[in-house]
Amino acid sequence: MRYLGLFLIFYVVCAEAKSVKTDHAEIIIIGEKNIINEPGTIELGYKFTLTPGWHTYWVNPGDSGGPPIFEFNSPKGWAIKDNVWPGPQKIEYPPLMTFGYVDEVVFPFQLELKNLNDQETEITTKFLVCDDICVPEEATLLLKLKNQILNIEEKPKLLKKWQNQVPIRAPPDTVVSSNGSLFKIESNLISNQSQFFPYDENTMDFSSTQIFENGGLSFQVFEDFNGSLEGVIATENGFYEIKGASPSLTNTETEITLLIAVLFALIGGLILNLMPCVLPVIALKALSLVKSSADSNSSVSLNAGAYVIGVIATFMAIALTLVSLKNAGELIGWGYQLQSPVVVALLSILIFVIGIVLITDINIGSGMGKLEQYINGTGPLNSFLTGALSVVVASPCTAPFMGAALGFALIQPDLYSYLIFLSLAIGFALPYFLIALFPSLISLLPKPGKWMETLKQLFGFMMFGAAIWLLWVLANQVDANSLLLVLVGWFLASFVLWLFIIKFRYALLSTLVVSFIWFYQLGNWEFQAKNIVQDESSTNWSLEKETLLQRNGEPYFINFTAAWCITCKVNEGVAFTDKVFNEFERKNITYLKADWTNRNPEIAAQIEKYNRSGIPLYIFWNEKLDEPMVLNEILTEGYLMEVINEN
Amino acid sequence: MKIKILSLLMLSLLASTSVKHGENAPSFSLLNQDNETVSLEDFKGKKIVLEWTNHDCPFVKRHYDTQNMQSIQKDMTENEIVWLSVISSAKGKQGYVTKDQAKKLTSDRNAHPTHVLLDTDGKVGRMFSAKTTPHMFVIDELGKVRYQGAIDNLGNTGALFSTDLSKAKNYVKNAISELVSGKEVKDKKTRPYGCSVKY
Numbered sequence: 001m002r003y004l005g006l007f008l009i010f011y012v013v014c015a016e017a018k019s020v021k022t023d024h025a026e027i028i029i030i031g032e033k034n035i036i037n038e039p040g041t042i043e044l045g046y047k048f049t050l051t052p053g054w055h056t057y058w059v060n061p062g063d064s065g066g067p068p069i070f071e072f073n074s075p076k077g078w079a080i081k082d083n084v085w086p087g088p089q090k091i092e093y094p095p096l097m098t099f100g101y102v103d104e105v106v107f108p109f110q111l112e113l114k115n116l117n118d119q120e121t122e123i124t125t126k127f128l129v130c131d132d133i134c135v136p137e138e139a140t141l142l143l144k145l146k147n148q149i150l151n152i153e154e155k156p157k158l159l160k161k162w163q164n165q166v167p168i169r170a171p172p173d174t175v176v177s178s179n180g181s182l183f184k185i186e187s188n189l190i191s192n193q194s195q196f197f198p199y200d201e202n203t204m205d206f207s208s209t210q211i212f213e214n215g216g217l218s219f220q221v222f223e224d225f226n227g228s229l230e231g232v233i234a235t236e237n238g239f240y241e242i243k244g245a246s247p248s249l250t251n252t253e254t255e256i257t258l259l260i261a262v263l264f265a266l267i268g269g270l271i272l273n274l275m276p277c278v279l280p281v282i283a284l285k286a287l288s289l290v291k292s293s294a295d296s297n298s299s300v301s302l303n304a305g306a307y308v309i310g311v312i313a314t315f316m317a318i319a320l321t322l323v324s325l326k327n328a329g330e331l332i333g334w335g336y337q338l339q340s341p342v343v344v345a346l347l348s349i350l351i352f353v354i355g356i357v358l359i360t361d362i363n364i365g366s367g368m369g370k371l372e373q374y375i376n377g378t379g380p381l382n383s384f385l386t387g388a389l390s391v392v393v394a395s396p397c398t399a400p401f402m403g404a405a406l407g408f409a410l411i412q413p414d415l416y417s418y419l420i421f422l423s424l425a426i427g428f429a430l431p432y433f434l435i436a437l438f439p440s441l442i443s444l445l446p447k448p449g450k451w452m453e454t455l456k457q458l459f460g461f462m463m464f465g466a467a468i469w470l471l472w473v474l475a476n477q478v479d480a481n482s483l484l485l486v487l488v489g490w491f492l493a494s495f496v497l498w499l500f501i502i503k504f505r506y507a508l509l510s511t512l513v514v515s516f517i518w519f520y521q522l523g524n525w526e527f528q529a530k531n532i533v534q535d536e537s538s539t540n541w542s543l544e545k546e547t548l549l550q551r552n553g554e555p556y557f558i559n560f561t562a563a564w565c566i567t568c569k570v571n572e573g574v575a576f577t578d579k580v581f582n583e584f585e586r587k588n589i590t591y592l593k594a595d596w597t598n599r600n601p602e603i604a605a606q607i608e609k610y611n612r613s614g615i616p617l618y619i620f621w622n623e624k625l626d627e628p629m630v631l632n633e634i635l636t637e638g639y640l641m642e643v644i645n646e647n
Numbered sequence: 648m649k650i651k652i653l654s655l656l657m658l659s660l661l662a663s664t665s666v667k668h669g670e671n672a673p674s675f676s677l678l679n680q681d682n683e684t685v686s687l688e689d690f691k692g693k694k695i696v697l698e699w700t701n702h703d704c705p706f707v708k709r710h711y712d713t714q715n716m717q718s719i720q721k722d723m724t725e726n727e728i729v730w731l732s733v734i735s736s737a738k739g740k741q742g743y744v745t746k747d748q749a750k751k752l753t754s755d756r757n758a759h760p761t762h763v764l765l766d767t768d769g770k771v772g773r774m775f776s777a778k779t780t781p782h783m784f785v786i787d788e789l790g791k792v793r794y795q796g797a798i799d800n801l802g803n804t805g806a807l808f809s810t811d812l813s814k815a816k817n818y819v820k821n822a823i824s825e826l827v828s829g830k831e832v833k834d835k836k837t838r839p840y841g842c843s844v845k846y
Contacts, residue, residue: 096843
C-alpha cells in the first residue's frame with residue numbers, strides 16, 4: 001500500500017501541469033482531480049491569471065475588445081467541449097463600456113473521455129488582455145492523459161467558484177416586460193447591484209443607464225430593436241440567463257383580457273346566483289318579493305333596488321379590502337378568505353344556522369333582529385342587509401368557481417380591479433336590478449302558496465350541505481381539537497336557536513353568554529395548522545425543486561390545488577387517471593403538487609407570476625418550451641394526454 | 648417612478664448621439680498636423696473616410712505593419728477621396744501625439760492621409776461615438792453617413808493577427824466602390840473592433 005502511494009506521487013509529479021506564460025497572462029488548465037479512474041465527463045477550466053488590474057473579455061466584449069478563442073481538435077477517444085462563459089463584470093472606460101473579467105478568470109469546459117488510453121492534444125487560445133491599452137496574445141496548452149493521470153492543476157474550489165458563475169436559466173419568477181423600447185426585468189433576486197449584459201451587440205447602448213427600482217431593473221434598448229431580449233442578468237444569487245423576451249407584447253395582451261375579464265365577471269356574477277350556498281338565500285329574497293308584489297310596484301322597486309345596492313356595496317367593500325391588502329404588500333389571491341380557518345369556521349356556523357332557520361320556520365322574538373326577517377322580510381333595510389348577507393354567503397362559493405377571474409382582477413392596476421369586482425357585483429344582482437327597473441316582471445314568477453314553505457325547507461338542506469363542505473375544508477386545515485371547537489360552535493348555535501324556538505325567557509341573555517364564551521375560546525384556541533408534511537413528500541412543490549428541474553432540463557407538471565377548490569377536486573377526479581400518471585412516468589415527467597389549502601406566500605407568489613391569483617392552475621414544462629405552459633382550468637384525461645404528447 | 652423612467656429616457660437620448668446611417672454626419676472643425684483648421688464642410692462634394700487611430704494600439708499596428716492601411720489610404724486619396732485620420736487619445740494616454748509626432752508618424756509609416764486631425768479633448772470622437780481604433784466612417788458627397796464600423800471582417804479575437812489582411816473582406820473599400828458605382832452600400836454598419844479609444 002505504501003508503495004502504491006509512492007507510485008502515485010511519482011506519477012503526479014510526472015504529470016505536473018505546466019502553465020503557459022505570455023507577457024500579461026498565465027494560462028493553465030485546472031480540474032477537480034488529476035487521477036482519472038473511469039471514462040466519462042471530466043469538468044475542467046481554462047484559468048487565466050492576468051497582470052494585476054488587467055482584464056480579458058466576456059463572449060460579448062461590449063464596446064471594444066473580443067472574447068478569448070480556443071482552438072482544438074479532439075483526438076481519438078476524446079471529445080473536448082466548447083467552453084462556457086461565466087457572468088462578466090462591467091469594465092468602464094467612459095464613454096465606453098466593456099464586459100469582462102479583471103485579474104483572473106476560469107472558463108469552464110468539459111472533456112469527455114471514451115476510454116482511459118494515453119492520449120494528448122494541443123489547445124491554442126487567442127485572447128486580448130487589456131488595461132488602458134490592449135494586447136493580443138496567444139498560448140498553446142498541452143492536455144495529456146498518461147497512465148490515467150491528466151496533466152491538470154487540481155483546483156476544485158476555484159473551478160467550482162467559476163462554474164457557479166456561469167449563468168443558469170432564470171427562475172420562473174423572473175418577468176420581462178417592455179413598454180416601447182423601455183425594458184424591465186423583475187425578479188425578487190434583482191438588487192441595486194444587478195446589471196443586465198446583453199448577448200447581442202445590436203440590443204442596446206452598452207453604457208446606457210440601468211435603473212433599479214421596486215425589485216426590477218429598467219433600461220432602454222435601441223429604438224429599432226425588434227429581436228428578442230437575450231442576455232445575462234447579475235443578481236444576488238449569481239447570474240441568470242434571460243432568453244426570448246420580445247418587446248411590447250405584454251401591454252396589448254392586458255388590454256384585451258381586461259375587456260374579457262369584465263365580461264366574464266358579469267356573466268360569472270349572474271351564474272353565482274345558482275351556486276348551492278347562494279341559491280337558497282337569493283331564491284328566498286325572490287319569494288319575498290313575490291309576496292310583496294301584493295303591495296305596490298314601487299315597493300318592489302324599492303326593495304329590489306336596496307338589495308342591489310347591498311350587493312354592490314358589499315362587493316366593493318371586499319374589493320377595497322383586498323386591494324388595500326395587496327397594496328400593503330400582502331400576497332393574496334382570491335380564495336384567500338378560505339385560507340383563514342377562523343373565517344371558514346364562522347362561515348360554516350353561519351350557513352348552518354341559516355339552514356336551521358329555513359327548515360324550522362322559527363319566529364325569533366321581536367326583541368332582537370330577526371334573522372329570518374333579514375332574509376324573508378321586506379323593507380329596504382332588510383333588502384339591503386339580505387344583499388350583503390348573500391355576498392358573504394356566496395364568498396365560499398366564488399372562491400372555488402371564480403378563482404381565476406378574480407385572481408386576474410387582483411393583479412391588475414387598482415382601478416381595473418374595482419372595475420372587475422363591480423361588474424361581478426352587477427352580474428350577481430342583475431336579476432333584481434331588472435326587477436327594480438321593471439317591477440311588472442315579478443308577475444312572471446309563480447304565485448305564492450304552500451309550495452314556498454316546502455321549497456324553503458329544501459333549501460335549508462342545501463345550506464347544511466354547504467356547511468358540511470366548509471367543515472371538510474376546515475378538516476384539511478386544522479387539527480382535530482380545533483375542528484371540535486367548531487363543531488361545539490354548531491352545537492351551541494343550534495341550542496340557542498332552540499331556546500328561541502321554545503321562547504325561553506333568557507334566550508337572548510343565554511345567546512350572549514354562550515357566544516362570548518365560545519368566541520373567547522376561539523381567540524384563545526390557536527387554530528393548530530395541521531402538520532402538513534411539507535418537504536418530506538417528493539411530490540410537494542417548491543420553487544427550489546422547480547428551478548432545479550428546469551436547470552436539469554427535466555420535464556415537470558405542477559398542480560396548484562386546495563381542499564376548498566371544488567374545480568380542482570373535480571379535475572383531479574376526472575383527469576388525473578392512472579393512464580395519465582403512467583404517461584407521466586413513461587415520459588419522466590415529475591409531478592409536483594402545490595397545496596394552497598393553507599396560506600403559503602411562496603405558492604401565492606408563484607401563482608401571481610402566471611398572472612393568476614386563484615386556482616386551479618396547471619403548469620407543464622419541458623426543454624422544448626421556452627416558458628412553462630399554462631394549461632386550461634378544466635382538465636380532461638384526453639386533453640392532458642394531448643398536452644404531454646404534443647409538447 | 649415616472650420621474651425615474653423619464654430621466655432614463657432622457658439619459659438614453661443623450662447617450663444615443665451616435666451617427667445614424669443616411670443622416671448628416673455631425674459637422675466639426677479640428678486642427679491638423681500643420682496647425683491648420685480643417686472642417687468637414689471643406690470637403691462637400693467629395694467622399695470622406697474617417698479613421699480613428701492610435702499608433703500604439705496592436706490592432707492599428709497590425710494594419711500599418713502589414714502596409715494594409717497605407718495601401719488603402721493611397722488608393723483612396725489618389726482617387727480624390729478625402730482620408731482623415733482622427734486621434735482622440737487624451738494627453739498622457741496611449742496614442743496621444745503632438746503635431747510634430749503626428750507628422751513624423753505619417754512619414755515614418757509612409758502613410759497617406761489627407762489630414763491627421765488632433766481631437767485631444769475627445770469631442771469629435773464622442774460626437775461620432777467612436778469606440779475603437781480603428782473605427783471607420785464613410786461619408787458621401789452630401790455629407791451623409793454611408794458606412795460605420797470595423798475596417799474589415801477580422802474582428803474575431805486573434806483573427807487580425809493570423810490572417811493575410813489582403814484576403815479580408817474590407818468594409819471600407821467595399822462601401823467606397825459601391826458608392827462610386829452608384830449602388831446602395833450593402834454593409835452599412837458593423838461592430839467595430841480593436842482597442843478602445845483612449846478618451
